[in-house]
Amino acid sequence: MNKNEFMKELSRNLSNVPEEEKQDISTDYDEYFAIGIEQGRSEENIALSLGEPKTIAKQLRANYMIEKAQSTKSSRNIGRAVIAGVGLGFFNIILLGPFIAIVGILIALYATAFGFTISGVGAVLGTFLKSIFPQYISMDVNWVISMSMGIGFIALGDLMFMGCKNLSRWLYKETIKYLKTNIKIINGKEGQNYERI
Template structure:
């Protein structure tokens, strides 16, 4: 709802009053819009601050002993203002979350250890051909089964590489998501992700 709609609806709701009194009330609300615009508020924010024209008209008519018209009320939702968490609240929340955070971050760290282990295994699998060549040169012995074994191990290295990449991506996502959850929780924000 913008300024024009608000003032038109208010004028309609106050139609039971005299012309001069209605114009005076509307002039007061135009001043509210001018003051709000000067402070940088949008017309919608000013309407939120003022309330619905129906409620305003009911209050004004009730003060004057007039009976408000039986029209359908217009609902203007008000923004929810959340109270910021103080130092004591943050300290209590920190202590309450200390044990769960120690457990979860320990689990995350151990899963990161698994990722590093898979990465090390992958590197070892990919270095196997160098070991095969070194063995063949130093022992001056080329055996076919070792060649096929080396090829199989390199193939296993590719499988481990894909698995390692998938695990690393999952762990980055999980670590960032849990850390963001804690940040939002400590700030007192309602959206935790």
């Protein structure tokens, strides 16, 4: 494979990467070829030593997605970073199941927090509305107990929501660290310790 074939293949496999990033990557690989040619190596030899363009593109795309997820925090960006990371190796596929389970539990906790909050609001509103429309609302509970339970449910829902929010932040940071560590391992760098974010 000569330089042009290598660069076309690399560019084709970098479809999800913005044009500016593609230009930087293209410039870097042009430089690798220029240095290799100065050293008297053939384009085919340089391309062979660089590796398969498809594999390189997967790693570069995963790096880009991880950096994007780190700089712009959103569930969409972390999802894309996880999918790009899964595409790099079998080890990641094994851990995808537990990751999805943890995300599912987190969503269930958010739903529970929302349910407690709505129940509390309903109890408080029901207490007030019973005094206005006693013929339409039947509550066999003392209004003090009903109000207390409503306020308690609202407080519990809010506390759960805050806990879920902190858990989400922690999971986001740990997922980024894990993906970066996998990239380092795949690139042959030391990946034993998590990189500090």
